[in-house]
Amino acid sequence: MNQHSDPAGNDGRPPVSSTRGRIISAAVELFAEQGFDATSVNQVVARASVAKGALYHHFSSKDDLLFEVYRELVDRQLSGLHDIQRRGLSPAETLRALILDLVCTTAEKAAEAKVFFREGHRLSDANQQRTRRARREMHDAVLGLVAAAQAGGEFSAVASPEMVTFTLFGVINELPVWYQPDGRKRPADIAEELSALLLAALRPAPTAAEPST
């Protein structure tokens, strides 16, 4: 089974009732409770109520399990990014759509994102490189969007594309810390506020009256 994409339009996440999904859920719970280092493969299989062989059928190691927690989230976000890029929207509409996608996917997977951002540095060097590549693709897409729109005059050059990008991902990466699934604000509300804030900052200065020629 191809775990990376689903031509039927499914977002690629296994239902939690699947063995693989149950193992990931159990691992995320245990990594959150006691940390990656302190969690053993035996504890994960006990929490997930699966045989050890089932875990090794899906994951080569505990490192691989933590990597997959991240990969599923970032693959979904990269796929969202590519969909948005294909729509041919204005820079402001592209940024708004991207923020909506990033906030909603991160809020839905807040437990996974929190575990990854705490424990991701415990991954093997090879898996850290793979996660850095995926993050860089997201980062570079936003950076390129902002730089092009600033060059074209659609966005104000109030701050560098790097600072705009770090600001956006700063909020997204911290969201799992403060987001409350049962809180007053829904992910779409949060995305709308964040879009309004960043787009207000990037709004080009009103054009001065054209000099007569």
Place this chain on the structure above:
Amino acid sequence: MNQHSDPAGNDGRPPVSSTRGRIISAAVELFAEQGFDATSVNQVVARASVAKGALYHHFSSKDDLLFEVYRELVDRQLSGLHDIQRRGLSPAETLRALILDLVCTTAEKAAEAKVFFREGHRLSDANQQRTRRARREMHDAVLGLVAAAQAGGEFSAVASPEMVTFTLFGVINELPVWYQPDGRKRPADIAEELSALLLAALRPAPTAAEPST
């Protein structure tokens, strides 16, 4: 010795040549390299080249050591906040001064901040409560500043005070991940860009011509 404040105006951080400072530096290095859980008190005293008794003279436990790493940074930031609040600046100037202080202190203590934001959830409940209180004080100060300035019309109500606050601390808390001490941008440059971005977003809409009465 009172470790919490220094009436002479010293920022309270011990020089690294002090025993206490050497222990903290060694602990930060080890927590960063191998994680809080995997680090023993024996490893910290070996790395710091101090006797175990010296560690227990300054810190009651490994938990206390991690807590102190955070407390020194946040105490300094709270003290900076109180200094700025006493200056009676406009809301925009207050926010600018606060961002400068937060960026500079976080950049200077990037290793400590990174370790704390990864490992802080491993603290005892009592120490987690203390760190939450200190963070809440910083958070509430920014929230209150933005709310009052929005109510007074000095800031635009483009986004809620909560979202502005989460955005600011999102950038600050992520800064240790991307900040490069030997990079092109100095902390003051980063602060200036971030201030420009947030203050542009919060700039009140130009007043419409007053209706004649």
